[in-house]
Amino acid sequence: MWLKSWLKLIFSRTWVPLTITLILEFIAFEILGSLQGQPGFASLSTTILILNQLSIFGIMAVGMNLVIISGGIDLSIGSISAISGVISALVTVHLHIDSPIYILISYIAGVAIGLITGSIIGSLIAFIEIPPFIVTLAFMSLLRGLANIITAGKPISPLPENFLFLGRGQFLNTIPISIVIFILVFLWGYLVLNYTRLGRHIYAIGGNEVSAKLSGVPIRKTKLLVYIACSGLSALAGIILASRMGSGSPKVGIGDELAVIASVVIGGTSLSGGKGTIWGTLLGLCVVFTLNTGLNWIGVETFGQQVTLGLVILTAILVDKIQAKLKTSNE
Amino acid sequence: MPSHDNLLLEMKHITKRFPGVLALDKVKLELRYGEVHCLVGENGAGKSTLMKILAGAVPMDDGEIYIEGKKVEITSPFQAQQLGISMIYQEFNLIPYLSVAENIFLGREPKKGKTPFIDWKRMYKDAEDVLNLVGLKIDVRTPVVELSVAQQQMVEIAKALSIKAKIIVMDEPSATLTDHELKTLFDIIRTLRRQDLGIIYISHRLEELYEIGNRVTVMRDGQYIGTFEICDVTREDIIRMMVGRELTEEYPKVIFKRGPERLRVENLTRKGAFENISFSVHAGEIVGLTGLVGAGRTEVARAIFGADPLDKGKIYVDGSEVKIRSPQEAIYHGIGLLTEDRKNQGLVLSMTVRENTTLANLKRVTKWLFLNIPEEKRVSKKFVEELQIRTPSIEQIAQNLSGGNQQKVVLAKWLFTNSKILIFDEPTRGIDVGAKAEIFKLMNQLLERGVAILMISSELPEVLGMCDRILVMHEGRLAGELSREEATQEKIMQLATGYIKKNVA
Amino acid sequence: MHNRLFISLISICLLFTMGLSCGKNETPKGATESLSKTVGASLLTQTHVFYQDLADAMRETAVKNGLNLRIQYAEFDPRKQNDQIEMFILQRVDALIISPTDSSGIGPLIKEAMNKKIPVFTVDITAKDADVVCHIASDNYQGGYMLGKFLADKLEGKGKIAIIDHPTVTSVQERVKGFEDAIKEYPGIEVVQKVPGDGQRDKAMRATQDLIASRPDLDAIFGINDDSALGALAGVESAGLQNRIKIVGFDATPEACNAILEGKCLIADIAQYPREIGKSAIETVSDYFKAKEIPKVRQIPVKLITRETLLQERSNQNAKS
Secondary structure (H helix, E strand, O other), rough: HHHHHHHHHOOOOOHHHHHOOOOOHHHHHHHHHHHHOOOOOHHHHHHHHHHHHHHHHHHHHHHHHHHHHHOOOEEEEEEEHHHHHHHHHHHHHHHHHHHHHHHHHHHHHHHHHHHHHHHHHHHHHOOOOHHHHHHHHHHHHHHHHHHHHHHHOEEEEOHHHHHHHHHHHHEOEEEEEEHHHHHHHHHHHHHHHHHHHHHHHHHHHOOHHHHHHHHOOOOHHHHHHHHHHHHHHHHHHHHHHHHHHHOEEOOOOOHHHHHHHHHHOOOOOOOOOOOHHHHHHHHHHHHHHHHHHHHHHHOOOOOHHHHHHHHHHHHHHHHHHHHHHHHHHHH | OOOOOOOOEEEEEEEEOOOOOOEEEEEEEEEEEOEEEEOOOOOOOOOOHHHHHHOOOOOEEEEEEEEEEEEOOOHHHHHHOOOOOOEEOOOOOOOOOOHHHHHHOOOOOOOOOOOOOOOHHHHHHHHHHHHHHHHOOOOOEEEEHHHHHHHHHHHHHHHHHHHHOOOEEEEEEOOOHHHHHHHHHHHHHHHHHHHOEEEEEEOOOOHHHHHHHOOOEEEOOEEEEEEEEHHHHHHHHHHHHHHHOOOOOOOOOOOOOOOOOEEEEEEEEEEEOOEEEEEEEEEOOEEEEEEEOOOOOOHHHHHHOOOOOOOOOOOOOOOEOOOOOOHHHHOOOOOOOOOOHHHHHHHOOOOEEHHHHHHHHHHHHOOOOEEHHHHHHHHHHHHHHHHHOOOOOOOEEHHOOOOHHHHHHHHHHHHOOOOOOEEEEEEOOOOHHHHHHHHHHHHHHHOOOOOOOEEOOOHHHHHHHHOOEEEEEEOOOOEEEEEEOOOHHHHHHHOOOOOOOOOOO | OHHHHHHHHHHHHHHHHHHHHHHHOOOOOOOOOOOOOOEEEEEEEOOOOHHHHHOOOOHHHHHHHOOEEEEOOOOOHHHHHHHHHHHHHHHHOOOOEOOOOOOOOOOHHHHHHHHOOOOOEOOOOOOOOOOOEEEEEEEEHHHHHHHHHHHHHHHHHOOOEEEOOOOOOOHHHHHHHHHHHHHHOOOOEEEEOOOOOOOOHHHHHHHHHHHHOOOOOOOOEEEEHHHHHOOOOOOOOOOOOOOEEEEEEOOOOHHHHHHHOOOEEEEEEEEHHHHHHHHHHHHHHHHOOOOEEEEEEEEEEEEEEEEHHHHHHHHHHHHOO
C-alpha cells in the first residue's frame, strides 16, 4: 500500500519524474566520470555547457511545443535552421563589411526566410487543409535541397568576426548570448501559452477543433501564426548555430526535428494535441541534453548514444502510461 | 423448459468503493427468463458501474452473482462472454471498414477444418442466419461504415445472439434512433423476449419503459431503491424515486411578455439540406424547431450560426440584415449555438471549466495584450454559482463533469458572450430528469433577461411543455407552425411525416 | 499552474547549487596525472572502415604510450563536433585530435582551444584559417604523382586524359595537383578536361558517358576516389570502350582492387594507410608531450596498387598459409 502511494506521488505530475531523472543523471555521470578519472560533471561550467548546447534546440522546441499542442507537427525545422543559417551567412559574405549594422541585416535576412517559409507552410495547412505531417515532410526535403543548391553543397565560410556574436558572444562575460536568447524565447512562449488569447486558442484547437470552431476561435489564423512562429524560431536557431560554427553549412540540423519532438514529448506534451506546458518542455530538453553531454563525458560512442536516446523516449512513454493508469484508478 | 419464476440472473449485495466514494451500496438486481428489465436512475446513480461489474470490466468489492442459480465469479470481459452476458454500449464496438459478417464473428472466425484459414462460405451463411433473427436484410459483405446507426445496432444485437448470449444489456439504445427505427428495435426485443432471453434495458426516456418493459429497478446515489412491475407504478412515481424528492414540475414553463423581434430569417436555402426556410424569434419566447431526424433542423441551425455556408437567404438580427459567414461573425452578432453533441462539438474536454467558460469571448478578459486570469476566475466562479454547476473547482477538467453539468458549462460560455439569441440543439439529450428541469429553469431566467431562444428537439413532450411556438420541418422544408395552444403530439407528427401540409405565414 | 512553476524553479536552483558545490571539489590536475595525459579526439565518423581502422590504431598506440584517449565521432555533423570539442575543452584535456567535418568552419573553435593552452592536431582533413600543432594525413600529392607517372608509362608518352574531379575537398586538390605535375613531365600527354563528379558513383558514371560522347579521342580517366573511378569504369564499359580507355583511381577499396585483379580497364589505384595515420597521430602527440621537435605536417606515404602488386600480395599470403 505504501508503495502505491509513493508511486502515486512520484508519477502524479509530469515534472516529478523528470526532475528526479535529471538529478539522477547528474549524480550518475558524476560517479561514472570520477571512476574514469574525469570528475566535475556536476559543476556550474558543465551546466552552462549543457544549457548552451540546449539553447539552440530549446528555441526550436518552444515553437514545436506550440505546434504540437495545436494538434500539428513540424518536421521541417531542421531544414529551416540550415537554410536560414546559409542565407544569413551568404548575405554577410556578400555585403562584405564587418560592421554590426550589416551583420544585423544578415541576421534579419535569415529570420525573414524562416517567417516566409512559415507562412507558406502555415497557409497550406490552414487554408488548403493538407495534413501538417505531409506538408512539413515535403518542406523538410525541399528546403534541405535548396540549401544545398544555393551553397553547391559546401559550407559558407569564413564569416566575419562580428557575425560570431550570437553564437559565441557572452553576456556580461559570463553567460553565453545564446542562453540569454533562449531564456527570452522561453519567457515569450510562457506568456503566449498562459496569458494570451492566441495561447488559449492553441490549446482549444488541439483539444477539440470542432468545438473551438463553433466557439468562434479563428482556426485558420491561429494555425497560420503557430507555424510562422515555429519556422521563425527555427530560423533564429539556425542563425545562432551558423554563428557558433563560424560557417553557414547546408548539412546542419539533419535529424534535429526528431530530437526536438522527443524533448517536447518527454516533457509531457501530447502528440494528439491540447495538452502540454512550456515548463515540461524545458525539463524534457534538460533530461535529453544532460544525457547527451553526459554520454559524451564518459565516452560512450555514437552507436551507444543512439540506443540510449531510444531507451529514454520509450521510458518517457511508459511513465506517461503509468500516470494515465494511476489517474483512472483514482476515479 | 425453464420456468418463468426461476431467475436467469441474480446480483446480491453488490458493493463497490472508489477512493472517497461508495459507488454501489449493497445493490441487488434480478432478471427472469424472457423479461425486459428496465434499469433507471439519474446519471451517477451507479447503473453503469453495476453493468460494468456484470460485464467483468470492473471488479466488485463485495457481493454475489448467480446465473441460472449457480454462483459465478466474473473476473474478465472474456469470462462474462463465456457466461452468456453481452453488452451493447451506446458507442458501438464495431470496426468500420470490416464487413458485417467479419464484425459479427470477430475473433471467432470459423476455420476450414483444422487449418488456420477462414471458412468464408460458412461465415457468410452463419452471419445471414443470425441477421435473419433480428430481421435485418442487408448484404453481410457490406462494410459497417456504410450502415445507418440503427442498422449498426442491429448488427451489435446479431453479434450478441451469435455468441449464444442469454443476457443482453442495452445501454441507452434509443438515444440515436428515429421513431421508425425505434419501433423496429422494440419488435426485435419482443422476439428475443419470446426466446426466453433476459434483457436489461437502460434508458432516460421513461415512456419507453411502459412500451417495452416488464419490471423496473430504480437506483439513486449508489443505493437500490426498489423493483416494481411496470404496470404498478406511474411515471411520476418513478421520477420521484429517481430524484429522491418531489419534482414540482417536469416542464416549468413561464410565459413572458413577447418582446421585439431578435432574429428573422427569410428563404434560407442550402442545397441538399433545406429550402426556403423563413421564421422569426422574439425576445422572451422559445420557438421550437422539430421534425423527424434528418428533416434538416440541425442544418438550419448550423447555417444561421455560420458553421455551414448558405446558398440563398437573408438573416436579420434586431431588424437589420447581417452577413454571417463564420461562427465568429455569428458570435459578434450575439448568436450562440448549444450543439447536440456536447462532448465533440460544444466543449474542449481537455480544458478546465474556467477555460471553457471564456473561450468564445476571450476579448472580455483581455487587458492590453494579456489575459486577465484573476478576472477570468472571478467570472467563472460567478457562473458556477449562478448556474449551480456541480464541480469541485473551476479548474476541473470538463471531461470529468456529468452530462448536465457539461451542458451548463456550454450555457455559461454563451452567456459570457452576451448572446441575445440562443439556439439549443437537443438540449436535454443524455441528461437525467433532475438536471433537465434545471436546464429549463435556466431557460426561463434567460427569457426574463430578454433573450430569444430557438430550441431544436425530437422529444415532443418537452417541445409541447416549453415552447411558445412550434415550427415543424419535413424533408428540408417548413411543414407548418403551431401555437402553444393548438399544438398536440398528433398534430406535430402529422406535419412531421408530411401527412398534412400547412402554409406558414 | 503556479504551483508547478514554483517547484520547477526550485528544482532548477537545486541543480545549480548542487553543480556549484560539486564544482568546488574538483581536484587540481597535473601533479598526480603527469603519467597519464588525456587526449580527446573528435573524428569524422564511426561508420567508415577507413576511420574505424584509424581509430583502432589510435587506441592501441595510446595504450603503448601511456596516454588516456577518449574518442568521439561527429558523424559528419558540424554541430555535433562543436559540442564534442567544447566538452573536451571543458574537461581540460591535454591535447585534441580533430578530423574536421567542415574545414573552414572549425577555425574559431581551434583558436579557442589553443588560447586555453590545449594543443590541437588534425588528422586526414585539414583546417583552414587556423594554426594547428601538426596535421597528419596521407601524402595525397605523392599518390597523385605516382598515378600520373604510372599512367604516362602505360600510355607510352602520348594521349589525352580527363579527370573526374571533386574540387571542394582539399585532399582531392592535392591529389589532382600531384597528378598534373607528373603529367607535365610528358609533353605528349595532356589533361584535356576536368568534370565534377562529387566523388559519387552515379554522377561519375553520367559525367563519363558525356565525356566519351564529346571526346571520342579520350585515352584515359583519373577518378579522384574509387567511387569516381568505378563510376567511370561503368560508363566506359557501357560504351564498349574498355579496350581503349584506361582508368586510375584512389583509395584502393576492396571493390576497386577486385576490378584491377580481374583485368578490367581500371589499372591502378592508391592505397592509404589509415592505421599508420592513427598511429602517427598519437605518436606525434606523445612526442609533443615529451617536448620533442615536431614538423607542421606529417605525411604518411601511400602505395601504388596495380595488378602486379595485388598478385604479389596474394602469392605472399598463399605462401604464408
